[in-house]
Amino acid sequence: MTDCFFQKNGGSIKSVEIGLTLLLCLVTGLAVSITADMRLAWKLAIIAAFFFCTALVVFPQKKQLLIIAWILIHPLSIEKVIEVGSPLLPDFIPPVLVISGSDIILFMLLLILLFESIILQRRHVWSFPKAMTPLFLFVAWNLIVFLLRPISISSTLSLVHLFKTTLFVIVMVSAISTEHDYKIVLRAIAVAVAIQIVLVYYSSFSGDIIRLSSKITNSIMSFAGADSGLSNIRATGTVGHVNQEASFLTFFSLPLIVLPFLHHRFQRILFWLLLCAAPVAVFLTYSRSAWLAMIVSMLVIIGLSFHYRLLNIRIWVYLFPFILMAILSLPIISKLVLNRIIHGDDGATSSRIRSIELALDLTKKHPITGVGPGLFSTASLAYYPPQQITTPMRSAFVTPNPMVNQFGRLEISQIQIGSKIFAYPLPVHNKFLLVLSELGIVGLLLFLWFQWRIFFHIQQTIKSGYGTTLWAGIGLLSAFVASLIYMNLDLFSDDKTMQILLIVPILAMSLHQISMRDCQE
Numbered sequence: 001m002t003d004c005f006f007q008k009n010g011g012s013i014k015s016v017e018i019g020l021t022l023l024l025c026l027v028t029g030l031a032v033s034i035t036a037d038m039r040l041a042w043k044l045a046i047i048a049a050f051f052f053c054t055a056l057v058v059f060p061q062k063k064q065l066l067i068i069a070w071i072l073i074h075p076l077s078i079e080k081v082i083e084v085g086s087p088l089l090p091d092f093i094p095p096v097l098v099i100s101g102s103d104i105i106l107f108m109l110l111l112i113l114l115f116e117s118i119i120l121q122r123r124h125v126w127s128f129p130k131a132m133t134p135l136f137l138f139v140a141w142n143l144i145v146f147l148l149r150p151i152s153i154s155s156t157l158s159l160v161h162l163f164k165t166t167l168f169v170i171v172m173v174s175a176i177s178t179e180h181d182y183k184i185v186l187r188a189i190a191v192a193v194a195i196q197i198v199l200v201y202y203s204s205f206s207g208d209i210i211r212l213s214s215k216i217t218n219s220i221m222s223f224a225g226a227d228s229g230l231s232n233i234r235a236t237g238t239v240g241h242v243n244q245e246a247s248f249l250t251f252f253s254l255p256l257i258v259l260p261f262l263h264h265r266f267q268r269i270l271f272w273l274l275l276c277a278a279p280v281a282v283f284l285t286y287s288r289s290a291w292l293a294m295i296v297s298m299l300v301i302i303g304l305s306f307h308y309r310l311l312n313i314r315i316w317v318y319l320f321p322f323i324l325m326a327i328l329s330l331p332i333i334s335k336l337v338l339n340r341i342i343h344g345d346d347g348a349t350s351s352r353i354r355s356i357e358l359a360l361d362l363t364k365k366h367p368i369t370g371v372g373p374g375l376f377s378t379a380s381l382a383y384y385p386p387q388q389i390t391t392p393m394r395s396a397f398v399t400p401n402p403m404v405n406q407f408g409r410l411e412i413s414q415i416q417i418g419s420k421i422f423a424y425p426l427p428v429h430n431k432f433l434l435v436l437s438e439l440g441i442v443g444l445l446l447f448l449w450f451q452w453r454i455f456f457h458i459q460q461t462i463k464s465g466y467g468t469t470l471w472a473g474i475g476l477l478s479a480f481v482a483s484l485i486y487m488n489l490d491l492f493s494d495d496k497t498m499q500i501l502l503i504v505p506i507l508a509m510s511l512h513q514i515s516m517r518d519c520q521e
Helices: 015-033 037-056 062-076 101-119 132-148 153-175 179-206 242-262 263-283 288-307 313-328 330-343 348-365 376-383 432-466 466-489 495-520
Strands: 079-083 096-100 223-224 231-233 405-407 410-417 421-424
Touching: 062 101, 062 153, 062 179, 062 223, 062 495, 079 101, 096 101, 096 495, 132 153, 132 432, 153 495, 179 242, 179 405, 179 495, 242 263, 242 288, 242 466, 242 495, 263 288, 288 466, 348 376, 348 410, 348 432, 376 410, 376 432, 432 466, 432 495, 466 495
Parallel strands: none
Antiparallel strands: 079 096, 223 231, 405 410, 410 421
């Protein structure tokens, strides 16, 4: 039982430099986020880019700076949407390629790694943990199925998306190579989560919405409560759709459970405040998937903390005020929860059940190879044409509840890109069934193998450590459990949502490699 990982200080960067960098990014992120004028927001983004490039030149640890930049920029959803083809049907959204500000950061990080490995010929630049094996096989199977099906723009974009997310995993795992890198990543995540918490609170209390993405509508979501005439606002930040905001807060906040144990008293209090504010922000999104994932994950943390006897008197002293506030607010919380469950469904549950049935029917037609990557909607319209369905399409533009609209057996919602509104075909809100229907049983088995390897890495980290290392492993395990729950209940199919989801495997692989290597040394 060792705690090698968090015993070393390591790194040549002064804490003042790190603090100034995080402060600059925090101020810039908030300035861009609270700007209603999009043109001014882009001006601020350009100014921030100038300061960032300047810092990149003088900052000794460029990889660490780029990782910090990616973590803080990605949730801002500064995106450029490019139409690359014709829609399936009139009024449907055309195939689009989304390029975000965080993609530029990722590309710069890739260039630095290539420079170190090819030009400088440094050893051990790239990291390939054992969990990479099923991931690479999964990519290979996608390519095989892609070649077996008629090539289309939708399947091509799906393959590009997969290559991009795989490259994201490789680059991030390779860049987070030391215990100092990992600590900096956690602190940067804490700043990013803090920004989104502030924005969610602002959205909840003001009824306003702040978004920079051009791919989504600017109208805020709400649902009616039991009392007539009253509506409950589903607060959100800049990540995207309110469910995407909830998933970000869930996956990014849970691994931070180790931070209060790495700092002195004042910083420890700040991190405890952050960890207690995050579940409240998740609650204000009124995302039922996030509620379930957060509750189960917190139970995992509590259970393992008791199992390893980690909860001492000092921790209870820090947590007592928050526990007391939670108990006193239970009457209000319970009423809001019941309103969301009973009166705020808006047809989402029935829509998802129909999508599950559709996914299973598509799987029956192609059980081994699936219908093809990215072809869920195309196959749905091909096998179940709308004219053969008794339920006609209802306009997504005039009905008050676009989530229950159908076109054939395909569920549709509406999405706004710039000034245009499109019908948006929804794949099944279950990552496992989406993989099964598009890539068959083989694809699902490879995907499950990848999940198992991530669990194995986390389990090894927990078994081999104690103290802060153990807390870090417990935080990752709780986030991993949350991701499994979330993948059964929500949609993860584009670059942004998949990169949010993959932050947990990246941290798990990085922590395992660093802790094992440092302990061996």
